Amino acid sequence: MKDTPGWASPGSAPSDGQEPGTSGPAEQRDQPNPEQPADRPGPQSPEPGTKWSKEQPPPAQWSAPGGTQDAGQAPPPSPPGPGWGGRPPGGYGGGRPPGGYGGWGAGQWGGPPPAAKPGVIPLRPLGVGEILDGAVSTMRTYWRTVLGISLTVAVLTEIVVILLQGFVLNDRTSTAALNDPSASLDELTRALGDALLGSGVVFLISLIGTVAATALLTTVTSRAVLGKPVTTAEAWSDARPRVIKLFGLILLLLLIxxxxxxxxxxxxxxxxxxxxxxxxxxxxxxxxxxxxxxxxWLGVRFSLASPALMLEKQGIVKAMSRSAKLVRGSWWRVFGIQLLAVIIANIVAAIVVIPFTFLAAALSGDGIGSVMEGTGHIGWTFLIISGIGSVIGSMITFPITAGVTVLLYIDQRIRREALDLDLARAAGVQDYGSGAADTTPGS
Structure with missing residues (x-):
């Protein structure tokens, strides 16, 4: 897989409407003259140089059924016969149907053939639903590897969170003043700062775990696109040389x-x-x-740096530059898809985490209201039981968010750099990009 296979879209039509190797428009070469009688031969055309001109249908099939045509009106093409669903038996000669691929949409050749799909996504620009479905399909197809990686990262992340909350944040932060109407401004400011500190620390640790899971799951998702399985050991072996640079990237993004x-x-x-x-x-x-x-804005701009670092074997600064280059012009699309994935993942995780939170509050001896209001002491029982729920929720959210990030990276490279051609070759798809497959853009 090349790093930058090019920015021109595959199979783009010539701007002047001519096929390669020809001297006139396709319409003047292929269509008969409606003003010339059928029984009078027209001027001799040059010797055909392609198989397409040798194997085109007989002239009688190009006349309008049921009568003669008016002068000056181009005859409509006949319905495609057997074997015309993709391209004519002799090929197109120039590698494209007359008039470019626009004829597919007009129904001239019976509609475009489906895009190649060796793995979880079709090899063409993707829509929003296809990106989300690809992330879920990866988790469902390779569930042993995906859940094994997610469980490991989630357990390590949650252990750090529990230890920090139990030994540091639990004694040094208090949000009780936020629910006290008689609290002074200094008390409210201090309580708000404590709340932001506790939430910020937990968020940063979760962010590190999310990026780490994305890096480890990048290999799984990239293999899933090609339809090739990968084990946890293979994923770790591929990601291990990049781990130090990955955490350097995380540190730099956090500092920014x-x-x-x-x-x-x-x-x-x-x-x-x-x-x-x-x-x-x-x-x-x-x-x-x-x-x-x-x-x-900066977070979305550099959101594709992690898969760029892992798949392209780039350095930290180069990976950030690649992410900015891929996101340029598509910021709102990347932001919307990632926001939708986060919302879906958090809703699914909340379904698991909320029952564990209420169970932890009931078993810890503190009332649910005191825990929610911040007036009760958060003990180890609450932290451990709620942590178990967080681990289960993270096992679900990590594959979704990581899969969407990697597939967004692949989608942007397909749109800008024709990465689908390299993916098709890597997957062993035959004759991809020669006119047999269509690249219908997604939304």
Whole structure:
């Protein structure tokens, strides 16, 4: 698989409407003259140089059924006969039907043949549903490998979260003031900071686990596109040389995100340090909200860096550059598909996690209300039982989000670099890209 196989779409038609190796329009070569009587031979055309001109239908089949045609009106083509569903028996000569592939949509040749599908997706630009279905099909077809990787990453991630919450965050953070109407501004600010700190730490750890799972599942998904199975050992063997660079990429992306957020909060911090704490707190919140938009934009722009690093064997900076290049011009599409995948994954995970949360609150001795309001002490029983639910939920969310990210990367390269030609060759698809298969764009 080449890194940059090219930006021209496969099989693009010549701009002047001529076929390669010809001197005139296709319509003037192939269509009979309706003003010339059928019993009078016309001027001799040059010797045909292709099989297509030798094996075209007899002239009688091109006349309108049931009568003669009006002068100056081009005769309509006859319905395709046996063996004409894909291309004529002798080939097209120039490798394309007359007029380019646009004739497929007009019904001239009986409709386009289906795109090659050696694995979980067809080898053509994908629609939203096909990307989501490909991620789910990968998880369903290779469930042993996918769930094994997801379970390992989820367990390691959740152990870190539980230990941090039990030994650090549980004693140093308190959100009880957020539910106290008589709390002062300083207490509310401190409680809000504690809540953001706890949520931020958990989010960052989960993000690291998600990116790690994406990297390990990249090999599985790329093999699933070709219809080739892969074991957990093979996936790890392929990903192991890139692990250090992968975590370097994660660290750099986190530093960029934190740097953007801090830059937005600096003006408010300066104002609060001068003595106006109320205005400073408000300015901090406003600055963080504004810079969060920039952080989201950068996150989507570099969201395909992980599969680029793993599949193209790129460096950290080069992988980020490749992601930005692939996302350019398609930011809203990439953002929408990834947001939809996250929403679906979180809904499925919530169905599993919420019952475990209520069960943990009931068995830990604290009331459910006290746990939800932040007034109760979160003990080890609650953390362990709720952690089990989180592990099960992550086993479901990791394959979906990782699969969508990898398939989005493949889809963008198909659209921009004709990667489907390399994938077809790698999958052993015969005669792909020679006119036998159509590349109908997805949405």
């Amino acid at each position: 995100t934190v740097g953007v957020a801090v830059a937005g909060a600096v003006p408010g911090i300066i104002v609060a340090a001068t003595g106006d704490s109320t205005a400073g707190a408000g300015l901090v919140v406003l600055g963080v909200l504004c810079t969060s938009i920039v952080a989201v």
